[in-house]
Amino acid sequence: MTTQHITVDVNGTSQEADVEPRLLLVHFLRDTLGLTGTHVGCDTSNCGACTVHVDGVSAKSCTMLAVQADGRSVKTIEAMADGANLHPLQQAFWDQHGLQCGFCTPGMIMQAAWLLEENPDPSEEEIRWGISGNLCRCTGYVNIVKAIQQAAGELNAADSAPVVAAETTEGQAVTAEPAAAG
Amino acid sequence: MIPGQFDYVRPGDLDQVLAILKAREGEAKILSGGYSLIPLIKLRLAQPGVLVDLRDVTGLDRIVETDDHLSIGAKATHRQIHETPVIRDTYLLLHDVTGTIGDPQVRNWGTIGGSVAHADPASDWPAVLLAGNASIVLRGLSGDPHRLRVGDNPAAAGDAVRERVLPARGFFLDAFTTAIEPLEVLTEIRFPRRPRGQGGGWQKLERKVGDFATVGVAAVIRLAPDGRIEGSGIGVTGVADAPFAATDAEAVLNGNTPSDDLFRQAGVAAGAQSRPAADVRGPIDYKRAMVAEMTVRALDTALERARANA
Numbered sequence A: 001m002t003t004q005h006i007t008v009d010v011n012g013t014s015q016e017a018d019v020e021p022r023l024l025l026v027h028f029l030r031d032t033l034g035l036t037g038t039h040v041g042c043d044t045s046n047c048g049a050c051t052v053h054v055d056g057v058s059a060k061s062c063t064m065l066a067v068q069a070d071g072r073s074v075k076t077i078e079a080m081a082d083g084a085n086l087h088p089l090q091q092a093f094w095d096q097h098g099l100q101c102g103f104c105t106p107g108m109i110m111q112a113a114w115l116l117e118e119n120p121d122p123s124e125e126e127i128r129w130g131i132s133g134n135l136c137r138c139t140g141y142v143n144i145v146k147a148i149q150q151a152a153g154e155l156n157a158a159d160s161a162p163v164v165a166a167e168t169t170e171g172q173a174v175t176a177e178p179a180a181a182g
Numbered sequence B: 001m002i003p004g005q006f007d008y009v010r011p012g013d014l015d016q017v018l019a020i021l022k023a024r025e026g027e028a029k030i031l032s033g034g035y036s037l038i039p040l041i042k043l044r045l046a047q048p049g050v051l052v053d054l055r056d057v058t059g060l061d062r063i064v065e066t067d068d069h070l071s072i073g074a075k076a077t078h079r080q081i082h083e084t085p086v087i088r089d090t091y092l093l094l095h096d097v098t099g100t101i102g103d104p105q106v107r108n109w110g111t112i113g114g115s116v117a118h119a120d121p122a123s124d125w126p127a128v129l130l131a132g133n134a135s136i137v138l139r140g141l142s143g144d145p146h147r148l149r150v151g152d153n154p155a156a157a158g159d160a161v162r163e164r165v166l167p168a169r170g171f172f173l174d175a176f177t178t179a180i181e182p183l184e185v186l187t188e189i190r191f192p193r194r195p196r197g198q199g200g201g202w203q204k205l206e207r208k209v210g211d212f213a214t215v216g217v218a219a220v221i222r223l224a225p226d227g228r229i230e231g232s233g234i235g236v237t238g239v240a241d242a243p244f245a246a247t248d249a250e251a252v253l254n255g256n257t258p259s260d261d262l263f264r265q266a267g268v269a270a271g272a273q274s275r276p277a278a279d280v281r282g283p284i285d286y287k288r289a290m291v292a293e294m295t296v297r298a299l300d301t302a303l304e305r306a307r308a309n310a
Helices: A025-032 A088-095 A105-118 A124-130 A142-168 A170-175 B014-023 B037-042 B078-083 B085-089 B092-097 B104-109 B112-118 B125-131 B247-253 B260-273 B284-308
Strands: A004-010 A013-019 A051-054 A057-060 A073-075 B007-009 B028-031 B050-053 B063-065 B069-073 B135-141 B161-167 B172-174 B184-192 B198-205 B215-223 B229-237
Touching: A013 A025, A025 A051, A051 A105, A057 A105, A057 B104, A088 A105, A088 A142, A105 A124, A105 A142, A105 B104, A124 A142, B014 B028, B014 B050, B014 B135, B014 B161, B014 B184, B028 B112, B063 B085, B078 B085, B078 B104, B078 B112, B085 B092, B092 B125, B092 B198, B092 B215, B112 B125, B112 B184, B125 B198, B125 B215, B125 B229, B161 B184, B198 B284, B215 B284, B229 B247, B229 B260, B229 B284, B247 B260, B260 B284
Parallel strands: A004 A073, B007 B050, B028 B050
Antiparallel strands: A004 A013, A051 A057, A051 A073, B063 B069, B069 B184, B135 B161, B135 B184, B198 B215, B215 B229
16 A cells, blocks of 8 residues: 655645545545544535535545645635634524535535635525535525525625724724624 | 545656656556546546646646637636636637536536546537537657556657647547547647637536536537528537537538528437437437437527627
């Protein structure tokens, strides 16, 4: 068994490991690093439950080898919350009941996060196209779309908030970030 | 699913890629994105001995329009092509197809070169290459590929690099089988530059978003100043062992004035030329009927765009 040495920045931490070339990125994340928030769903690149960001671009980690991520940065669902403060997408999925069983949710949120980075103010149709590589068997997608719309609104408000706040007190601009938006 | 074992290399340039293809002939597969190849390896339908990742080979993702053609580097992702201004503004057929391949994650990472070389009989790109009379550029080593032994250094053996430019028509030989030789790597796809009076359309019938095409039809027509069709291309995917050019439909179109009736005749000809298999996506008669319908719809779009470009 031949292994290769890889270095991957995962959620801001440099991770090194000797891996077999056949090790899938999702198994590197879950089994080697213990980051089990990323799920394995269909295991055939259909369902999107394993979606993470690789160099800022959404990818299905069951269809990428760990060696392909060598030298790259990977972001998983574990990096979304800021301590006890949920990311606006996580809070919005909670508020809008964007999940039942929750199995698809990490992948859905990572795909939605990428979508909102590309298109901060998507229409409902653009959201539906944007998550068309992610399957949910519980919700019928209606509440997922609502959640992404809510998060888009909050993220846009948060983006503009510091500009307003900066005119008053700089200190508040820092704390006025996502959680305050509503 | 756990893939079988294989080696993985990431050479820094094409010469090294070719050297590895030669040293490991018969067991090497090029990796360019992986959204088709890795699922096959996971299912153990493919068991390459070594994957040669093109990731570190630079200069293979350029998209450039010259006086003669539109050149797309093999490593260009579907999304990159979709968002390139000249394609969004001028090559609408290519803009359309790159919006329907797989799903967003597949389009983020999957590449035109990977897709074309993989040659899935139901993939979208081959139909577009056939309709658009594209060419495929291959880089390979000249000389006797069987002269060297595993471990020899082909570069030191004095092999010259050669380039072949093959027309898309004749390139897709069978399911997952193309005219690429074992010691060649696909580097570029070239479409003829879009002339005045030409337009293209793409129609993909799929059971659900992200599925492979039940039927996919790409149509290109070029109008003469008098309004007649002076040239056409119809590429069809999903309904034969390999994507094919519906030459019978093109013969119906060429030299004639566009009309609903003419397009319907062309559609029926394309359906008759298809060789679908009955499967979960439908029975044979249904698929032939859908080839006809998708051909008509693709031609309608192509005509509208050709007139807008007169």
